[in-house]
Amino acid sequence: MCQAHFTLSSRTPRAAIVARPTQRLRIMRSLALRFRPARLASPLCCLALCVPFSNALGQDPKPEAAAAPVQPETVTRPELPEIPPDADELKLRPDSDGKLKFNFQGQPWSAVVEWLAEVSGLSLDWQELPAGFLNLRTQQSYSVEEARDLINRHLLDRGFTLLKDGEILSVMKITKLDPSLVPRLEPDELLDAMPHDFVRVTFPSIGSPLRPPPRICVPSSAPTAN
DSSP: OOOBOOOOOTTSOHHHHHHOHHHHHHHHHHHHHTOOBOOSOOHHHHHHHHSOHHHHTTOOOOOOOOOOOOOOSSOOOOSSOSSOOOGGGGGOOOOTTSEEOOEEEEEEHHHHHHHHHHHHTOEEEESOOOSSEEEEEOSSOEEHHHHHHHHHHHHHHTTEEEEEETTEEEEEEGGGOOGGGSOEEOGGGGGGSOTTOOOEEOOOOTTOSSOOOOOOOOOSOOOOBO
């Protein structure tokens, strides 16, 4: 909105505007020259300029597109199973042939190693165990020693291992493993060791008159588990 300011000189008699047309014309010209528009940059005008053009036309602004969610590179396994574990799964004992065929679903590691020590006839010792749980379903029967090696394989995947020393079954974290606790074997005893056992072996140097070390056979397949 614009404002016009008209200024009359105090030295011009009011009667001259009415009585003398020539002077009245001069006064009107003078008034026209003194016409001044008001400043447009008023706070009201600035506020109007800050309003989006779409709002000024009575239109709703378009909503901004939502950013696509970032997909994680990996999926973390939950610490607890979706279905509570069945305690009857841990009541399994070797059959008449000394074989085991088991199905563990969501069993915590503490319960698994306690069951393993019991069916092995060993005392259990551990200070740390993996977090989470074990799902393991076998399609064939295993001896107690083979079952212990199978479970040891999954402990190794989690940074732990089983050590058997006499009548003691220990669970150790690999990063804290004391080498003096690892059983020592002779080279020719490796064929009798289980594939996932931790052992210490001293091999003869090349050119030694002692017999060379035997080849180590590793099974090519194993049951699946998660």
